[in-house]
Amino acid sequence: MGKIVIELKYIWSVFLLKLDMWSVYRLKLIVWIISGILEPIIWSVLWYVTAQESADLVMSGAEILSYYLLTALMNRITRSWTFDTLRKEIREGRYTKYLLWPKGIIGFRIGADWSDRVVTLAALLPFWFIWLFILQSKGLFEVTISNIGLFFVAVILATFVRFYLDMFLAHLALFWVKLDGLSTVYWSAYRLFGGITVPLVLLPAWAFGITKIMPFRYVVSFPIEVFQGLISNEEIIRGFIICMAWIIVEYAALQVVFRVGIKNYESVGA
Amino acid sequence: MRKIKVWIQFVVLYLKQFAVYRFDMLFRLFSMILMTGIMYVVLTLPYEHVDEIAGWKKNEAILILGFYYISNGLAWVLYRTGISNLESKINSGSLDEVLLRPVGSSFYVSYLEADVSRISDVLVGVVFVGINIGGMNLTVGVLEVFGVVLSLVVGVSIVKCIFLMVNSLAFWTTETYLDHVASPLVVLTKYPVDLWGKSKEIFYWGIPMAFLSTVPAAILVGKLEWWYGIVGIGLALMWNVFAETFWRFGLRFYSGASR
DSSP states (O other), X not given: OHXXXXXXXXXXXXXXXXXXXXXXXXXXXXXXXXXHHHHHHHHHHHHHHHHHHOSSOSSOHHHHHHHHHHHHHHHHHSOOOHHHHHHHHHHHTTTHHHHHSSSOHHHHHHHHHHHHHHHHHHHHHHHHHHHHHHHHHTTSOOOOHHHHHHHHHHHHHHXXXXXXXXXXXXXXXXXXXXXXXXXXXXHHHHHHHTTSSSOGGGSOHXXXXXXXXXXXXXXTXXXXXXXXXXXXXXXXXXXXXXXXXXXXXXXXXXXXXXXXXXXXXXXXXX | OHHHHHHHHHHHHHHHHHHHOHHHHHHHHHHHHHHHHHHHHHHHGGGGTOSEETTEEHHHHHHHHHHHHHHHHHHIIIIIHHHHTHHHHHHHTTHHHHHTSSSOHHHHHHHSSOOGGGHHHHHHHHHHHHHHHHHTTOOOOHHHHHHHHXXXXXXXXXXXXXXXXXXXXXXXXXXXXXXXXXXHHHHGGGSOGGGGGGGHHIIIIISOGGGGTHHHHHHHHTSSOTTHHHHHXXXXXXXXXXXXXXXXXXXXXXXXXXX
8 A cells, every 4th residue: 555655656746747847848738739639620521521422421510520529639638658758768778767766667657648638638628618518509419427427437547548558569669679660550550440530430340340349449439439428338338348458468568578678678779 | 963962871871770670661661551551441431421522533532642642752751750850959959960061951951861761652652643543544644744743843842841840940949849730731631622612722822732632633633734733833932932031040049058
């Protein structure tokens, strides 16, 4: 119990430290939000035009707009910079500091990610409430208290699924040093199978089936589906179980990769 | 000529670095194939529900995707990596050494890191365009080819200016990842800019991203005349003057101190 409290205090310290850094780089926040919104706008225009011209699309134009608005927000809330930051630190030899610190890297990265999240949320929340009010007044979906509660659980699980996936993939740099190609594959898969590029229900049935067992859906699309009340309680529970299974698998894979990979780490920088 | 020789040296340097990381090299090739597959699926998915989107049929839209690959690939081969690293150079103060080089600083910053592996994008684009020209039975004259090549050169040149200007804002700000703001502009060229209704004119004449893909495809299928490419030269020159002026203005604010 004492160890957990110490770890939480450490995460809290990192969180506050990173918050201070955000106050220095204020423009970064604005750029970050704008860049996250531009791409969903492009996708939404494509599918909105399609919906206007098609009679058999399962989503209406308004539903598509609301989906992409929520996706843009969710992508920011569950986003982690761990993969990008850590793989570069390993490659450049700056990973050594984590090995020398009395506290490990996990607490540090969790604290850093959560400071990003809280700052983004604080900036986006007013817009989100306005959008929600507009969308709900048009009867696009019904938000209930239980939906909101389940949504928070889904978001917390999503952040851990994303975090440990990032940690595992970044530590592969201990073996292969440069992971630019892997990064491209990761982002492409994340955007397509997470539902950022296309709403998952619009994918062919076989592809939609695959997304249900991949981790990407549970980082972006699943919390939105829970929030909008689009899936049954049974599916929600199944989703939570899959999330927890992924967290365990990712954590175990991270331990293996770290233990074997650290023997290859040269700490020089390349 | 001297600049071309310098650029060739950059390419040789890149190839040496590329060969060192063999796993990454393999993954890049794999990612290229995967990305192409994903893009093809994503682009053609709406056409399962409609015959035309904003006046463009499926084959024509694939033509646009082909031109997107060609121009985006060229942009990466030439300047995207170099420009996207500008902010970190300014932040770390390592732009000093660039300013001391015997070549123009904006040239050096832009073309230093030639990502030659992205030539694969260009090849994929050429295949897409070639297959579709054959499939659509298009008769392409010399003037059309001239117009298409000119549009691509114009598009790639203008995008370089936009990225250089956006990233040059790092002279005043820091830790902002400015490259992320400009990147979505390139994403929108995967599709016909006509999707944007009346606002499409912005992408033809304001921020002329249309020259990357929509204009060359439109010239090929006969939606636009070949001389649009010539009109684009004027735009490209204007953007180049803007970008160079902005770069020189920004340099005045460079302190050389790392942040």
